[in-house]
């Protein structure tokens with residue numbers, strides 16, 4: 001075994017990647033990630049004890065969230081960047097005298113169920129850290145969330161911990177997941193305003209072009225500012241699509257629309273893009289030689305041999321001039337018509353339509369809502385989500401967030417009295433909107449819980465941001481969530497049993513049978 005990683009949905013044989021990652025992660029990087037996690041665990045143990053003495057180390061707070069985010073699937077494949085982060089961690093370990101666990105990796109825990117719970121917690125923390133880092137970049141931070149990350153990360157190496165205590169921490173991670181997504185929502189909306197209903201072009205305009213992928217709105221913002229008047233059109237890709245709906249970003253006339261679909265189609269889509277491409281976070285894949293020299297990474301994203309834009313220094317913006325020069329040196333796009341996507345249905349928009357939505361439910365025009373959110377991925381079994389969206393009765397509405405939407409956001413699903421049948425709340429980062437809407441529905445329908453609403457959850461997962469979204473929903477008490485296209489390999493049979501008993505969570509199955517069950521409220 002060269003490595004062991006089973007943190008994502010595409011893990012080899014739904015058991016574990018042991019030679020190299022299906023994602024393209026070489027064993028060298030996987031092992032460096034294990035080493036980095038161990039350093040972070042040591043620092044987390046120290047920081048938890050230090051907090052009890054009233055000592056807070058801002059450098060450790062930031063390093064732990066950045067380090068965890070760096071190990072999320074498809075963020076960074078560059079061993080040098082991993083080594084740099086390990087070196088930073090080691091400096092802090094030296095400064096503090098923290099003790100680093102000696103056993104590395106998921107298999108360090110020998111008990112199958114404890115291992116499963118510890119890894120579920122760790123992957124939830126990775127997602128939590130990713131969202132905390134997104135908020136931090138927009139100058140929003142929560143000491144309570146940092147403290148929880150440290151406490152829970154420290155618990156993943158405890159040999160005296162019980163399964164019950166770990167289950168408690170997993171649910172507490174969900175609680176912190178709700179808090180971090182609320183914080184990120186505040187960060188995004190304070191910086192760029194509440195998303196508004198927006199029609200986004202998927203065709204192209206003649207001219208030089210830059211394509212921006214990933215989730216980092218500030219990178220896109222600064223690039224838009226630096227391309228004003230340069231004769232360059234900026235397009236969004238994948239999880240950047242929702243950026244088009246923010247007033248603070250859509251005000252730029254050269255934000256020209258969305259090009260392409262979800263992350264896993266990037267090799268084909270980028271190869272056909274005759275401009276510069278900027279990847280800001282997950283999910284980057286191995287670049288093809290045909291476009292590697294047009295590709296840039298920023299923030300925590302990285303691929304060996306791909307030019308990386310330096311981080312902000314001294315309160316200044318990132319310098320995207322290399323991306324701009326590259327775009328100007330390439331042929332650019334020609335005029336091509338395309339469909340329009342209607343987006344911008346984050347909580348503020350949906351709540352402003354609440355009267356209309358409630359009236360539609362009360363009149364029977366809308367019978368049921370389906371939350372179909374989360375991740376997209378390569379597996380052909382994900383056709384299930386397209387087929388399900390297509391099979392939904394015409395009096396139902398999809399609430400979506402995350403790149404899962406690319407499985408059905410181009411279908412002609414129409415609207416119900418002017419309410420589109422696909423309400424797109426934004427990135428996976430914006431899943432908070434779906435919780436706000438669900439809780440609002442509880443209030444307006446005067447029911448006791450989300451589980452009494454005409455609302456079903458059918459989620460696709462791929463990486464660890466989806467894990468924290470799932471844990472947040474479990475914390476909110478949501479039952480009968482369908483999860484697919486496979487059950488996470490890191491869940492042991494006993495842990496699956498607990499999840500089924502407590503939350504009636506179930507795997508996605510056949511479209512027809514699942515639909516019949518969901519329409520019956522199961």
Ligand code: SF4
Nearest residue numbers: 005008011017021023
């Ligand atoms: Fe395998 Fe997924 Fe880990 Fe990549 S992130 S090595 S595909 S389990």
Ligand code: SF3
Nearest residue numbers: 283375402403428462
């Ligand atoms: Fe997608 Fe990676 Fe998860 Fe942000 S871009 S949802 S997979």
